[in-house]
Amino acid sequence: MRSPLQALSLILLTSAATTAVVLPIATAQSPQDPVAVAPAVQPAQSPAPQLVTGLPDFTGLVDRVGPAVVNIESIVGGRASARSQAQSPDGQFPGEDQMPEFFRRFFGPGFQMPGPDQQPNAPRGRSMGTGFIISADGYVLTNHHVIAGADEVKVTLSDRREFTAKIVGSDERSDVALLKIDGKNLPLLRTGDAASVKPGQWAVAIGSPFGLDQSVTAGIVSAVGRSNPYANQQYVPFIQTDVAINRGNSGGPLLNTRGEVIGINSQIFSNSGGYMGVSFAIPIDVAMNVVGQLKATGRVERGQLGVQFQANNITSEQMRGLGLPDTLGALVNEVVPGSPAEKAGIEPGDVIRSADGIVIRQPGDLPPIVGNKVPGTKVRIGVIREGRERNLEVTLAALDTDAVAGAASRAQAGGEAPAATGAGNALGVVGQELDANLRRQLGLAANEGVGIARVTGDAAAEAGIRPGDVVLQVGRTKVGSLAALDRELREVKAGQTVMLLVRSRAGGSRFVAVTP
Numbered sequence: 001m002r003s004p005l006q007a008l009s010l011i012l013l014t015s016a017a018t019t020a021v022v023l024p025i026a027t028a029q030s031p032q033d034p035v036a037v038a039p040a041v042q043p044a045q046s047p048a049p050q051l052v053t054g055l056p057d058f059t060g061l062v063d064r065v066g067p068a069v070v071n072i073e074s075i076v077g078g079r080a081s082a083r084s085q086a087q088s089p090d091g092q093f094p095g096e097d098q099m100p101e102f103f104r105r106f107f108g109p110g111f112q113m114p115g116p117d118q119q120p121n122a123p124r125g126r127s128m129g130t131g132f133i134i135s136a137d138g139y140v141l142t143n144h145h146v147i148a149g150a151d152e153v154k155v156t157l158s159d160r161r162e163f164t165a166k167i168v169g170s171d172e173r174s175d176v177a178l179l180k181i182d183g184k185n186l187p188l189l190r191t192g193d194a195a196s197v198k199p200g201q202w203a204v205a206i207g208s209p210f211g212l213d214q215s216v217t218a219g220i221v222s223a224v225g226r227s228n229p230y231a232n233q234q235y236v237p238f239i240q241t242d243v244a245i246n247r248g249n250s251g252g253p254l255l256n257t258r259g260e261v262i263g264i265n266s267q268i269f270s271n272s273g274g275y276m277g278v279s280f281a282i283p284i285d286v287a288m289n290v291v292g293q294l295k296a297t298g299r300v301e302r303g304q305l306g307v308q309f310q311a312n313n314i315t316s317e318q319m320r321g322l323g324l325p326d327t328l329g330a331l332v333n334e335v336v337p338g339s340p341a342e343k344a345g346i347e348p349g350d351v352i353r354s355a356d357g358i359v360i361r362q363p364g365d366l367p368p369i370v371g372n373k374v375p376g377t378k379v380r381i382g383v384i385r386e387g388r389e390r391n392l393e394v395t396l397a398a399l400d401t402d403a404v405a406g407a408a409s410r411a412q413a414g415g416e417a418p419a420a421t422g423a424g425n426a427l428g429v430v431g432q433e434l435d436a437n438l439r440r441q442l443g444l445a446a447n448e449g450v451g452i453a454r455v456t457g458d459a460a461a462e463a464g465i466r467p468g469d470v471v472l473q474v475g476r477t478k479v480g481s482l483a484a485l486d487r488e489l490r491e492v493k494a495g496q497t498v499m500l501l502v503r504s505r506a507g508g509s510r511f512v513a514v515t516p
Contacts, residue, residue, distance in 0.1 A: 056257065058204055062216050065259045067158045067187040069206045071213055072129045072142055072165075072179075072251060074150035130207035130252030131155065131179065132261065133188045134291070138163075140179040141287060142251030143266055144170045147177050155181050158214060169294030173235055173302070173371075175266050175282060176290040177251075189253055192260030194283035197239060199223055205243045205265055205279075207252030219243035226280060227364025234364065235302060235371035238280040239263045245279035254281040263287075289372055303373040303396030305381070306339020307332050307346060310510055313362050314351070317513040321475075321497035322351060323387035329353045330363040332383075333501065334509040344394040346383065348501055349476050349511065353389070354382035370396065386476065425489035426516040427498070428457020429465065431482045442470060442503065447480035449503065463514045465502060472509065473501035492516060 129146035133139070140155060147153050153165040163181035170177040201221045209215050219242040226238040239254065245265050254263035263281030270276045293300045310331040319327050329351040335342045346352075352360055355369045356379050373379065375398040383390050432453040439446065449470040455461050471479055474488035475498060492498045497515045504510075 056202055056218075058216065058218060061204060061255065061257065061259045062206065065189055065253075065255060066206060066214055068133045068189045069158065069214065069253060070131045070133060070140060071156040071208045072131045072140075072146055073154040073156070074127050074129065074147050075152040075154070076126070076150055128208055128211050128248050129250045130248065130265070132251075132253045133186050134191070134261075136184065136186050136188055138181040138183040138186055139168075139291075140165065140181060141264060141291065142177050142179060143264065144172050144175045144177045146251045147179070148172070153179060155179065156213075157186075169298045169300075171290050171294065171300045173233060174286060174290050174300070175233060175236070176264065176287045178291050178294045189255075190258075190260045191284050191288060192256050192258065192262045194239070194262050194285045197221055197224055197256070197262050197283075202257050203239075203241050203243050203262070204255045204257075205241075205245060205249060205252055206255070207245075207249035207265065209244075209246035209248045211248055215249075217244040222278070224283075225365065225368075227362075227367075234367040236282050236286055237365075237368040238267070239283055241279050241281065242277050243279055244275045246275050286368070286372060301375055302371040302399040303375050303377055303379075304340070304399040305346070305370055305379075305394060306336035306341040306397065307352075308334040308336075308509065309352070309363055309366070311363055315513060317497055317515060318499065318511065321499040321513045321515075322349070322384070324351060324384060328359070328361050329384070330360050330366045331511055333511055340394045340397050344381070344392045346381065346392060346394070347385070347476070348473060348509070349499065350383040350385050352381060352383050354380075356380055371399065375399075425486065426457070426492050426494055426496075427460045427489055427514055428455060428516070429460050429471075429485075429489060430454040430456065431471070431485045433482050434470065444470070444472075444503075445480075448472065448478070450479050450482055450485040457514075457516060459516045460514050463512045465500070465512060465514070470503040471500055472503055473499075475499055 127146070129142060131140045131142035131146070134141050147167060147170065150167075153167060155163045155165045157163075163183065165179040165181050168178040168180050199221050202218065203221050204216065204218045206214060206216050221239060221241050223240040224237070226240045227234065239262065241254065243254065243265075245268050249265050252265045253261045254265055256262050261284050263283050264287055265279065265281050267280040268275060269278035269280070290300050310333055314322075314324065314327040314329060314331055316327060318324075318331065322331070332341075332346060332348055332350045332352065334348055335346055352366060354360055355366060358365075358369055360366050360369075370379065373396055375396055377396050379394050379396060381392045381394050383392065430453045432451040434442075434444070434449055434451050436446070438451070439449065442449070449472050452465060452467055452469045452471060454467055455465050471485055473479065474485065477488055479485045479488060489498075494516050497513055500512045500514060502510055502512050
Protein backbone atom coordinates (compact mmCIF):
# COMPACT_ATOMS: atom_id res chain seq x y z
CA MET A 1 0.00 0.00 0.00
CA ARG A 2 1.08 3.56 -0.71
CA SER A 3 1.37 5.98 2.16
CA PRO A 4 -0.66 9.23 2.01
CA LEU A 5 2.54 11.08 1.20
CA GLN A 6 3.33 8.78 -1.76
CA ALA A 7 -0.21 9.15 -3.11
CA LEU A 8 0.01 12.93 -2.91
CA SER A 9 3.36 12.89 -4.74
CA LEU A 10 1.86 10.74 -7.54
CA ILE A 11 -1.12 13.12 -7.96
CA LEU A 12 1.15 16.17 -8.13
CA LEU A 13 3.45 14.48 -10.67
CA THR A 14 0.54 13.48 -12.90
CA SER A 15 -0.97 16.96 -12.69
CA ALA A 16 2.30 18.63 -13.57
CA ALA A 17 2.88 16.34 -16.55
CA THR A 18 -0.60 16.99 -17.86
CA THR A 19 -0.21 20.74 -17.52
CA ALA A 20 3.11 20.63 -19.33
CA VAL A 21 1.63 18.78 -22.28
CA VAL A 22 -1.59 20.74 -22.57
CA LEU A 23 -0.28 24.23 -21.90
CA PRO A 24 3.36 24.38 -22.97
CA ILE A 25 3.24 28.09 -23.82
CA ALA A 26 1.81 29.10 -20.43
CA THR A 27 4.60 27.29 -18.60
CA ALA A 28 7.30 28.71 -20.91
CA GLN A 29 6.52 32.42 -20.43
CA SER A 30 6.37 34.42 -17.22
CA PRO A 31 3.66 37.02 -16.67
CA GLN A 32 6.30 39.78 -16.65
CA ASP A 33 7.54 38.99 -20.21
CA PRO A 34 6.41 41.53 -22.82
CA VAL A 35 3.87 40.32 -25.36
CA ALA A 36 5.17 40.39 -28.97
CA VAL A 37 2.79 42.13 -31.40
CA ALA A 38 3.17 41.63 -35.20
CA PRO A 39 3.53 44.87 -37.16
CA ALA A 40 0.49 45.93 -39.17
CA VAL A 41 2.50 46.16 -42.40
CA GLN A 42 5.15 43.59 -43.31
CA PRO A 43 8.40 45.08 -44.60
CA ALA A 44 9.56 44.24 -48.13
CA GLN A 45 11.00 40.74 -48.31
CA SER A 46 13.06 38.82 -50.84
CA PRO A 47 11.18 36.18 -52.93
CA ALA A 48 10.38 32.97 -51.12
CA PRO A 49 12.68 30.06 -51.93
CA GLN A 50 11.49 27.50 -54.49
CA LEU A 51 9.93 24.66 -52.52
CA VAL A 52 9.18 22.37 -55.50
CA THR A 53 11.97 21.52 -57.93
CA GLY A 54 12.46 19.07 -60.75
CA LEU A 55 9.01 19.53 -62.31
CA PRO A 56 8.90 20.38 -66.04
CA ASP A 57 8.33 23.93 -67.20
CA PHE A 58 6.63 23.92 -70.60
CA THR A 59 6.73 27.66 -71.27
CA GLY A 60 9.71 27.48 -73.64
CA LEU A 61 8.12 24.61 -75.54
CA VAL A 62 4.82 26.45 -75.92
CA ASP A 63 6.52 29.65 -77.07
CA ARG A 64 8.34 27.77 -79.82
CA VAL A 65 5.63 25.45 -81.12
CA GLY A 66 2.50 27.50 -80.41
CA PRO A 67 2.62 29.57 -83.63
CA ALA A 68 2.35 26.39 -85.75
CA VAL A 69 -0.90 25.27 -84.07
CA VAL A 70 -3.98 26.55 -85.90
CA ASN A 71 -7.71 26.83 -85.36
CA ILE A 72 -9.92 25.13 -87.94
CA GLU A 73 -13.48 26.14 -88.72
CA SER A 74 -15.57 23.80 -90.86
CA ILE A 75 -18.62 25.31 -92.51
CA VAL A 76 -21.47 23.17 -93.75
CA GLY A 77 -23.31 25.53 -96.06
CA GLY A 78 -26.57 26.24 -94.30
CA ARG A 79 -27.55 22.68 -93.54
CA ALA A 80 -27.48 20.99 -90.18
CA SER A 81 -25.37 17.89 -89.99
CA ALA A 82 -26.65 14.95 -87.98
CA ARG A 83 -23.43 12.97 -88.08
CA SER A 84 -23.15 10.41 -85.34
CA GLN A 85 -20.37 11.14 -82.88
CA ALA A 86 -19.60 7.63 -81.64
CA GLN A 87 -20.79 4.60 -83.54
CA SER A 88 -20.26 0.94 -82.94
CA PRO A 89 -18.71 -1.15 -85.75
CA ASP A 90 -22.11 -1.92 -87.31
CA GLY A 91 -22.95 1.78 -87.56
CA GLN A 92 -25.51 1.77 -84.77
CA PHE A 93 -25.36 3.64 -81.48
CA PRO A 94 -24.56 1.19 -78.68
CA GLY A 95 -27.19 0.98 -76.00
CA GLU A 96 -26.34 2.06 -72.48
CA ASP A 97 -26.92 -1.46 -71.21
CA GLN A 98 -24.37 -2.79 -73.70
CA MET A 99 -21.70 -0.11 -73.33
CA PRO A 100 -21.97 2.33 -70.42
CA GLU A 101 -18.75 4.01 -71.54
CA PHE A 102 -17.70 4.40 -75.13
CA PHE A 103 -15.44 6.29 -77.43
CA ARG A 104 -16.86 9.66 -78.41
CA ARG A 105 -15.62 11.63 -81.33
CA PHE A 106 -15.83 15.24 -80.53
CA PHE A 107 -16.91 18.22 -82.52
CA GLY A 108 -17.53 16.97 -86.04
CA PRO A 109 -18.79 19.41 -88.69
CA GLY A 110 -22.21 20.85 -88.03
CA PHE A 111 -22.52 19.28 -84.60
CA GLN A 112 -26.06 20.20 -83.57
CA MET A 113 -27.02 17.87 -80.73
CA PRO A 114 -28.78 20.03 -78.10
CA GLY A 115 -27.88 20.04 -74.45
CA PRO A 116 -24.57 20.00 -72.59
CA ASP A 117 -22.68 18.39 -75.50
CA GLN A 118 -23.32 21.37 -77.75
CA GLN A 119 -20.56 23.93 -78.10
CA PRO A 120 -21.59 27.27 -76.58
CA ASN A 121 -22.54 29.90 -79.16
CA ALA A 122 -21.73 27.61 -82.11
CA PRO A 123 -23.52 28.87 -85.24
CA ARG A 124 -25.68 26.40 -87.08
CA GLY A 125 -23.68 24.41 -89.63
CA ARG A 126 -20.27 25.34 -88.19
CA SER A 127 -17.80 23.47 -86.03
CA MET A 128 -14.42 24.19 -84.55
CA GLY A 129 -11.33 22.03 -84.34
CA THR A 130 -7.56 22.22 -84.26
CA GLY A 131 -4.75 21.48 -86.68
CA PHE A 132 -1.04 22.09 -87.08
CA ILE A 133 1.29 23.12 -89.89
CA ILE A 134 3.77 20.49 -91.09
CA SER A 135 5.49 22.41 -93.92
CA ALA A 136 6.54 26.02 -94.48
CA ASP A 137 4.48 26.17 -97.69
CA GLY A 138 1.21 25.51 -95.88
CA TYR A 139 0.35 21.82 -95.49
CA VAL A 140 -1.85 21.36 -92.41
CA LEU A 141 -2.79 18.15 -90.58
CA THR A 142 -6.06 17.62 -88.73
CA ASN A 143 -8.71 14.92 -88.15
CA HIS A 144 -10.98 13.59 -90.87
CA HIS A 145 -14.00 14.05 -88.62
CA VAL A 146 -13.18 17.75 -88.14
CA ILE A 147 -13.62 18.56 -91.84
CA ALA A 148 -15.81 15.70 -93.12
CA GLY A 149 -18.84 16.99 -95.02
CA ALA A 150 -17.63 20.60 -94.92
CA ASP A 151 -18.31 22.93 -97.86
CA GLU A 152 -15.66 25.37 -96.70
CA VAL A 153 -12.72 25.10 -94.31
CA LYS A 154 -11.05 28.14 -92.75
CA VAL A 155 -7.68 28.06 -90.99
CA THR A 156 -6.73 30.78 -88.50
CA LEU A 157 -3.12 31.14 -87.34
CA SER A 158 -2.08 32.27 -83.88
CA ASP A 159 -1.30 35.75 -85.29
CA ARG A 160 -4.98 35.93 -86.42
CA ARG A 161 -4.23 35.58 -90.14
CA GLU A 162 -7.06 33.66 -91.80
CA PHE A 163 -6.88 31.37 -94.85
CA THR A 164 -9.39 29.38 -96.84
CA ALA A 165 -7.98 25.83 -96.99
CA LYS A 166 -8.08 23.31 -99.80
CA ILE A 167 -8.78 19.70 -98.73
CA VAL A 168 -5.96 17.70 -100.35
CA GLY A 169 -7.39 14.42 -99.10
CA SER A 170 -9.00 12.73 -96.13
CA ASP A 171 -8.99 9.18 -94.80
CA GLU A 172 -11.85 8.06 -92.57
CA ARG A 173 -10.22 4.79 -91.46
CA SER A 174 -7.25 6.57 -89.88
CA ASP A 175 -9.20 9.79 -89.11
CA VAL A 176 -6.50 11.88 -90.80
CA ALA A 177 -7.07 14.82 -93.16
CA LEU A 178 -4.51 16.89 -95.11
CA LEU A 179 -5.24 20.55 -95.90
CA LYS A 180 -3.30 23.16 -97.92
CA ILE A 181 -3.26 26.91 -97.37
CA ASP A 182 -1.47 29.51 -99.52
CA GLY A 183 1.43 30.75 -97.45
CA LYS A 184 5.21 31.02 -97.36
CA ASN A 185 7.75 30.71 -94.56
CA LEU A 186 5.03 29.55 -92.18
CA PRO A 187 5.91 28.21 -88.71
CA LEU A 188 5.88 24.44 -88.64
CA LEU A 189 6.13 21.52 -86.24
CA ARG A 190 8.73 18.78 -86.41
CA THR A 191 7.55 15.19 -86.31
CA GLY A 192 8.92 12.85 -83.66
CA ASP A 193 9.34 9.10 -83.47
CA ALA A 194 6.04 7.60 -82.33
CA ALA A 195 7.62 4.13 -82.18
CA SER A 196 9.85 5.26 -79.32
CA VAL A 197 6.97 6.59 -77.19
CA LYS A 198 6.62 4.73 -73.89
CA PRO A 199 4.15 4.82 -71.01
CA GLY A 200 5.16 7.28 -68.32
CA GLN A 201 6.66 9.91 -70.65
CA TRP A 202 5.44 13.50 -70.48
CA ALA A 203 3.09 14.67 -73.23
CA VAL A 204 1.68 18.12 -74.07
CA ALA A 205 -1.41 19.07 -76.10
CA ILE A 206 -2.18 22.45 -77.64
CA GLY A 207 -5.57 23.15 -79.15
CA SER A 208 -8.87 25.00 -79.08
CA PRO A 209 -11.19 23.23 -76.63
CA PHE A 210 -14.66 24.76 -76.84
CA GLY A 211 -13.21 27.42 -79.15
CA LEU A 212 -10.60 28.64 -76.61
CA ASP A 213 -7.55 29.16 -78.83
CA GLN A 214 -4.03 28.07 -77.85
CA SER A 215 -5.00 26.17 -74.71
CA VAL A 216 -2.17 24.06 -73.29
CA THR A 217 -2.61 20.88 -71.26
CA ALA A 218 -0.06 18.31 -70.11
CA GLY A 219 0.07 14.80 -68.71
CA ILE A 220 1.76 11.49 -69.33
CA VAL A 221 1.49 8.70 -71.84
CA SER A 222 -0.71 6.04 -70.25
CA ALA A 223 -0.34 3.27 -72.84
CA VAL A 224 0.59 2.67 -76.47
CA GLY A 225 -0.86 0.41 -79.15
CA ARG A 226 -4.46 0.77 -77.96
CA SER A 227 -7.11 -0.56 -80.33
CA ASN A 228 -10.56 0.99 -80.68
CA PRO A 229 -13.38 -1.58 -80.84
CA TYR A 230 -16.11 1.05 -81.16
CA ALA A 231 -15.07 2.89 -84.31
CA ASN A 232 -13.96 1.95 -87.80
CA GLN A 233 -10.31 2.56 -86.96
CA GLN A 234 -8.85 -0.90 -86.49
CA TYR A 235 -5.74 0.21 -88.41
CA VAL A 236 -4.70 2.78 -85.77
CA PRO A 237 -2.64 1.72 -82.72
CA PHE A 238 -3.64 4.67 -80.53
CA ILE A 239 -1.46 6.44 -77.97
CA GLN A 240 -3.43 6.72 -74.72
CA THR A 241 -2.72 9.67 -72.41
CA ASP A 242 -4.20 11.43 -69.41
CA VAL A 243 -3.74 14.82 -71.11
CA ALA A 244 -6.95 16.85 -70.81
CA ILE A 245 -8.67 16.74 -74.23
CA ASN A 246 -12.12 18.15 -74.97
CA ARG A 247 -14.28 19.11 -77.93
CA GLY A 248 -12.31 21.39 -80.20
CA ASN A 249 -8.97 19.73 -79.38
CA SER A 250 -9.61 17.29 -82.23
CA GLY A 251 -6.85 17.40 -84.81
CA GLY A 252 -4.36 19.17 -82.53
CA PRO A 253 -0.83 17.97 -81.86
CA LEU A 254 0.33 15.73 -79.04
CA LEU A 255 3.94 16.71 -78.33
CA ASN A 256 6.92 15.27 -76.51
CA THR A 257 9.20 17.41 -74.33
CA ARG A 258 11.34 18.26 -77.39
CA GLY A 259 8.36 19.94 -78.99
CA GLU A 260 8.06 17.19 -81.61
CA VAL A 261 4.67 15.87 -82.68
CA ILE A 262 4.13 12.28 -81.61
CA GLY A 263 0.39 12.09 -82.33
CA ILE A 264 -2.84 13.77 -83.43
CA ASN A 265 -5.45 14.10 -80.68
CA SER A 266 -8.51 12.27 -81.92
CA GLN A 267 -10.78 10.69 -79.31
CA ILE A 268 -11.75 10.55 -75.68
CA PHE A 269 -13.30 7.80 -73.59
CA SER A 270 -16.17 9.28 -71.65
CA ASN A 271 -19.55 8.85 -69.99
CA SER A 272 -20.41 12.54 -70.28
CA GLY A 273 -18.77 13.61 -73.54
CA GLY A 274 -16.16 15.60 -71.58
CA TYR A 275 -12.66 14.79 -70.39
CA MET A 276 -12.45 11.89 -67.92
CA GLY A 277 -8.71 11.19 -67.91
CA VAL A 278 -8.55 8.86 -70.92
CA SER A 279 -7.59 10.44 -74.25
CA PHE A 280 -6.35 8.93 -77.51
CA ALA A 281 -4.02 10.18 -80.23
CA ILE A 282 -3.19 8.82 -83.68
CA PRO A 283 0.57 8.04 -83.83
CA ILE A 284 2.32 10.53 -86.09
CA ASP A 285 4.02 7.78 -88.13
CA VAL A 286 0.59 6.42 -89.08
CA ALA A 287 -0.56 9.93 -89.99
CA MET A 288 2.53 10.68 -92.10
CA ASN A 289 2.07 7.41 -94.00
CA VAL A 290 -1.41 8.64 -94.87
CA VAL A 291 -0.05 12.09 -95.79
CA GLY A 292 2.40 10.60 -98.27
CA GLN A 293 -0.35 8.68 -100.04
CA LEU A 294 -2.78 11.59 -100.02
CA LYS A 295 -0.16 13.86 -101.60
CA ALA A 296 0.69 11.29 -104.25
CA THR A 297 -2.73 9.94 -105.23
CA GLY A 298 -5.37 11.69 -103.10
CA ARG A 299 -6.42 8.38 -101.54
CA VAL A 300 -5.06 5.71 -99.19
CA GLU A 301 -4.45 2.06 -100.04
CA ARG A 302 -3.94 -0.59 -97.38
CA GLY A 303 -2.70 -4.13 -97.43
CA GLN A 304 -4.87 -7.07 -96.42
CA LEU A 305 -4.40 -10.71 -95.51
CA GLY A 306 -7.96 -11.80 -96.18
CA VAL A 307 -8.83 -13.35 -92.83
CA GLN A 308 -11.49 -12.85 -90.21
CA PHE A 309 -10.35 -13.44 -86.67
CA GLN A 310 -11.90 -13.55 -83.24
CA ALA A 311 -12.21 -10.01 -81.87
CA ASN A 312 -11.80 -11.03 -78.23
CA ASN A 313 -8.65 -12.32 -76.61
CA ILE A 314 -8.12 -16.08 -76.63
CA THR A 315 -9.59 -17.64 -73.50
CA SER A 316 -7.86 -20.19 -71.30
CA GLU A 317 -10.40 -22.79 -72.45
CA GLN A 318 -9.62 -22.06 -76.10
CA MET A 319 -5.93 -22.21 -75.26
CA ARG A 320 -6.36 -25.78 -74.01
CA GLY A 321 -8.54 -26.77 -76.96
CA LEU A 322 -6.03 -25.42 -79.50
CA GLY A 323 -2.94 -26.72 -77.75
CA LEU A 324 -1.44 -23.26 -77.23
CA PRO A 325 1.29 -22.41 -74.73
CA ASP A 326 -0.53 -19.21 -73.69
CA THR A 327 -3.41 -16.92 -74.71
CA LEU A 328 -1.44 -14.60 -77.01
CA GLY A 329 -2.35 -14.19 -80.68
CA ALA A 330 -5.28 -13.78 -83.06
CA LEU A 331 -7.49 -16.84 -83.69
CA VAL A 332 -8.45 -17.14 -87.37
CA ASN A 333 -12.16 -17.89 -87.79
CA GLU A 334 -12.46 -17.59 -91.56
CA VAL A 335 -10.22 -17.26 -94.61
CA VAL A 336 -11.55 -15.33 -97.62
CA PRO A 337 -11.48 -17.51 -100.76
CA GLY A 338 -8.75 -16.45 -103.18
CA SER A 339 -7.16 -14.13 -100.63
CA PRO A 340 -3.42 -13.82 -99.91
CA ALA A 341 -3.98 -15.76 -96.68
CA GLU A 342 -5.55 -18.71 -98.51
CA LYS A 343 -2.77 -18.71 -101.12
CA ALA A 344 -0.14 -18.72 -98.35
CA GLY A 345 -1.81 -21.67 -96.62
CA ILE A 346 -3.40 -19.97 -93.60
CA GLU A 347 -6.38 -22.00 -92.35
CA PRO A 348 -9.29 -21.50 -89.93
CA GLY A 349 -8.10 -22.53 -86.48
CA ASP A 350 -4.61 -21.11 -86.99
CA VAL A 351 -3.49 -18.67 -84.33
CA ILE A 352 -1.44 -15.78 -85.75
CA ARG A 353 1.35 -15.08 -83.27
CA SER A 354 3.59 -12.66 -85.16
CA ALA A 355 3.76 -10.47 -88.27
CA ASP A 356 7.16 -9.42 -89.59
CA GLY A 357 8.67 -10.39 -86.26
CA ILE A 358 6.27 -8.25 -84.21
CA VAL A 359 4.52 -10.27 -81.50
CA ILE A 360 0.71 -10.32 -81.73
CA ARG A 361 -0.35 -10.18 -78.10
CA GLN A 362 -4.04 -9.56 -78.79
CA PRO A 363 -6.20 -9.56 -81.95
CA GLY A 364 -6.21 -5.76 -82.23
CA ASP A 365 -2.43 -5.76 -82.74
CA LEU A 366 -2.67 -7.37 -86.19
CA PRO A 367 -4.69 -4.91 -88.37
CA PRO A 368 -2.38 -1.89 -87.85
CA ILE A 369 0.68 -3.91 -88.83
CA VAL A 370 -0.92 -5.25 -92.01
CA GLY A 371 -3.12 -2.27 -92.90
CA ASN A 372 -0.30 0.26 -92.79
CA LYS A 373 1.67 -1.65 -95.43
CA VAL A 374 1.08 -1.02 -99.12
CA PRO A 375 -0.39 -3.77 -101.32
CA GLY A 376 2.27 -6.06 -102.77
CA THR A 377 4.37 -6.06 -99.59
CA LYS A 378 5.60 -9.47 -98.46
CA VAL A 379 4.92 -10.20 -94.80
CA ARG A 380 6.16 -13.15 -92.76
CA ILE A 381 3.30 -14.50 -90.65
CA GLY A 382 4.00 -16.80 -87.71
CA VAL A 383 1.16 -19.15 -86.74
CA ILE A 384 0.56 -22.04 -84.35
CA ARG A 385 -1.31 -24.97 -85.87
CA GLU A 386 -2.05 -28.11 -83.90
CA GLY A 387 0.53 -27.09 -81.31
CA ARG A 388 3.31 -26.53 -83.85
CA GLU A 389 4.81 -23.22 -84.93
CA ARG A 390 4.86 -22.43 -88.65
CA ASN A 391 6.10 -19.44 -90.67
CA LEU A 392 4.25 -18.44 -93.83
CA GLU A 393 5.12 -15.72 -96.34
CA VAL A 394 2.11 -13.69 -97.52
CA THR A 395 2.04 -11.13 -100.32
CA LEU A 396 -0.54 -8.56 -99.29
CA ALA A 397 -3.36 -7.57 -101.62
CA ALA A 398 -5.19 -4.25 -101.67
CA LEU A 399 -7.81 -3.99 -98.93
CA ASP A 400 -11.21 -4.98 -100.28
CA THR A 401 -13.73 -4.25 -97.55
CA ASP A 402 -16.57 -5.85 -99.50
CA ALA A 403 -14.81 -9.23 -99.66
CA VAL A 404 -14.07 -9.28 -95.94
CA ALA A 405 -17.44 -7.92 -94.88
CA GLY A 406 -19.37 -10.20 -97.19
CA ALA A 407 -18.89 -13.22 -94.98
CA ALA A 408 -20.33 -11.34 -92.01
CA SER A 409 -23.33 -9.81 -93.79
CA ARG A 410 -25.14 -12.80 -95.26
CA ALA A 411 -28.86 -12.65 -94.71
CA GLN A 412 -30.49 -15.06 -92.29
CA ALA A 413 -31.82 -18.04 -94.22
CA GLY A 414 -35.52 -18.80 -94.21
CA GLY A 415 -37.71 -21.72 -95.14
CA GLU A 416 -38.33 -25.04 -93.50
CA ALA A 417 -35.24 -26.89 -92.35
CA PRO A 418 -34.83 -30.65 -92.80
CA ALA A 419 -35.83 -32.81 -89.87
CA ALA A 420 -33.25 -33.24 -87.15
CA THR A 421 -31.90 -36.52 -85.86
CA GLY A 422 -30.69 -37.28 -82.36
CA ALA A 423 -27.02 -37.36 -81.47
CA GLY A 424 -25.66 -39.17 -78.47
CA ASN A 425 -22.59 -37.04 -77.80
CA ALA A 426 -21.14 -35.51 -74.66
CA LEU A 427 -21.83 -31.98 -75.90
CA GLY A 428 -25.59 -32.49 -76.20
CA VAL A 429 -25.65 -30.97 -79.69
CA VAL A 430 -28.38 -32.27 -82.01
CA GLY A 431 -27.58 -31.71 -85.69
CA GLN A 432 -29.58 -31.55 -88.89
CA GLU A 433 -28.72 -31.75 -92.57
CA LEU A 434 -28.65 -28.54 -94.63
CA ASP A 435 -30.47 -28.48 -97.94
CA ALA A 436 -28.97 -26.91 -101.07
CA ASN A 437 -31.06 -23.76 -100.79
CA LEU A 438 -29.99 -23.15 -97.18
CA ARG A 439 -26.33 -23.68 -98.03
CA ARG A 440 -26.60 -21.26 -100.93
CA GLN A 441 -28.19 -18.59 -98.75
CA LEU A 442 -25.46 -19.03 -96.14
CA GLY A 443 -22.72 -18.92 -98.78
CA LEU A 444 -21.59 -22.50 -98.10
CA ALA A 445 -20.27 -25.12 -100.50
CA ALA A 446 -22.27 -28.24 -101.31
CA ASN A 447 -20.47 -30.39 -98.74
CA GLU A 448 -19.85 -27.74 -96.10
CA GLY A 449 -21.52 -27.42 -92.71
CA VAL A 450 -24.11 -29.12 -90.52
CA GLY A 451 -27.04 -27.29 -88.94
CA ILE A 452 -27.81 -27.31 -85.20
CA ALA A 453 -31.39 -28.20 -84.37
CA ARG A 454 -31.23 -28.35 -80.57
CA VAL A 455 -28.71 -27.85 -77.80
CA THR A 456 -29.37 -29.99 -74.73
CA GLY A 457 -25.94 -29.82 -73.09
CA ASP A 458 -25.28 -27.10 -70.54
CA ALA A 459 -21.67 -26.57 -71.57
CA ALA A 460 -22.56 -26.00 -75.24
CA ALA A 461 -25.40 -23.65 -74.34
CA GLU A 462 -23.19 -21.66 -71.95
CA ALA A 463 -20.55 -21.41 -74.69
CA GLY A 464 -23.10 -19.61 -76.88
CA ILE A 465 -24.08 -22.34 -79.34
CA ARG A 466 -27.68 -21.86 -80.48
CA PRO A 467 -30.21 -23.64 -82.68
CA GLY A 468 -29.86 -22.32 -86.21
CA ASP A 469 -26.06 -22.09 -86.04
CA VAL A 470 -24.00 -24.15 -88.48
CA VAL A 471 -20.98 -26.24 -87.45
CA LEU A 472 -18.21 -26.02 -90.06
CA GLN A 473 -15.41 -27.81 -88.22
CA VAL A 474 -14.83 -29.93 -85.14
CA GLY A 475 -11.28 -29.07 -84.18
CA ARG A 476 -9.48 -28.92 -87.53
CA THR A 477 -11.75 -31.50 -89.18
CA LYS A 478 -14.34 -30.12 -91.58
CA VAL A 479 -17.83 -31.58 -91.36
CA GLY A 480 -20.36 -31.53 -94.17
CA SER A 481 -22.92 -34.12 -93.12
CA LEU A 482 -24.83 -35.15 -90.03
CA ALA A 483 -22.97 -38.46 -89.96
CA ALA A 484 -19.60 -36.67 -90.02
CA LEU A 485 -20.64 -34.36 -87.18
CA ASP A 486 -21.90 -37.25 -85.04
CA ARG A 487 -18.75 -39.23 -85.69
CA GLU A 488 -16.48 -36.38 -84.55
CA LEU A 489 -18.56 -35.47 -81.49
CA ARG A 490 -18.80 -39.05 -80.25
CA GLU A 491 -15.02 -38.98 -79.81
CA VAL A 492 -15.28 -36.13 -77.30
CA LYS A 493 -15.01 -37.24 -73.69
CA ALA A 494 -16.22 -35.52 -70.53
CA GLY A 495 -13.67 -32.93 -69.38
CA GLN A 496 -12.08 -32.68 -72.83
CA THR A 497 -12.13 -29.24 -74.48
CA VAL A 498 -13.23 -29.31 -78.11
CA MET A 499 -13.13 -26.40 -80.57
CA LEU A 500 -16.14 -25.93 -82.86
CA LEU A 501 -16.02 -23.54 -85.83
CA VAL A 502 -19.55 -22.18 -85.92
CA ARG A 503 -21.27 -19.99 -88.54
CA SER A 504 -24.08 -17.91 -87.11
CA ARG A 505 -27.34 -17.71 -89.04
CA ALA A 506 -26.97 -13.92 -88.84
CA GLY A 507 -23.53 -14.15 -90.49
CA GLY A 508 -19.92 -14.46 -89.30
CA SER A 509 -17.89 -17.43 -88.12
CA ARG A 510 -16.19 -18.00 -84.78
CA PHE A 511 -14.40 -20.72 -82.86
CA VAL A 512 -16.21 -21.83 -79.71
CA ALA A 513 -14.48 -23.79 -76.96
CA VAL A 514 -16.75 -26.34 -75.24
CA THR A 515 -15.76 -28.53 -72.29
CA PRO A 516 -18.53 -31.03 -71.51
